[in-house]
Amino acid sequence: MRADRGHRPGGGRQLARATVRWFTVLLGGVETAHLRATLSGSTQLVTPQAVDGRRYAAFAVGTSLRLTRLTWINAAGKAFASTIALPRSGYTQSQP
Numbered sequence: 001m002r003a004d005r006g007h008r009p010g011g012g013r014q015l016a017r018a019t020v021r022w023f024t025v026l027l028g029g030v031e032t033a034h035l036r037a038t039l040s041g042s043t044q045l046v047t048p049q050a051v052d053g054r055r056y057a058a059f060a061v062g063t064s065l066r067l068t069r070l071t072w073i074n075a076a077g078k079a080f081a082s083t084i085a086l087p088r089s090g091y092t093q094s095q096p
Contacts, residue, residue: 021060021061021063021067022058022059022060022061023037023058023059023060023061023067023087024056024057024058025056025057025058025070026054026055026056027048027054027055027056027057027072030072031074031075032048032055032057032072032073032074033047033048033073033074033075033077034046034047034048034073035048035057035070035071035072035073036070036071036073036079037059037061037067037069037070038067038068038069038070038071039061039065039066039067039068040065040066040068041065042065044059045073046058046059067086068084068086069082069083069084069086070082070083070086
């Protein structure tokens with residue numbers, strides 16, 4: 001029997017589990033260089049990726065944060081559209 005049996009990493013403290021919500025945005029034919037996700041307390045800048053001929057932006061949000069706005073940014077770094085009509089998690093198809 002091992003002497004450390006039953007002990008947790010971090011000096012015996014129970015570690016919290018991280019729970020996240022996933023968001024995927026299909027960018028329907030819009031030339032978007034970045035998608036900025038504004039969260040309660042921070043922002044994430046996401047670079048769209050092509051998957052099977054379609055461009056998507058995907059990101060994860062911790063349960064302590066809330067997605068409040070999506071902003072489309074062009075190659076010149078200028079915001080050209082935004083929305084606050086957002087799902088709580090999951091998939092959305094957007095065309096600004």
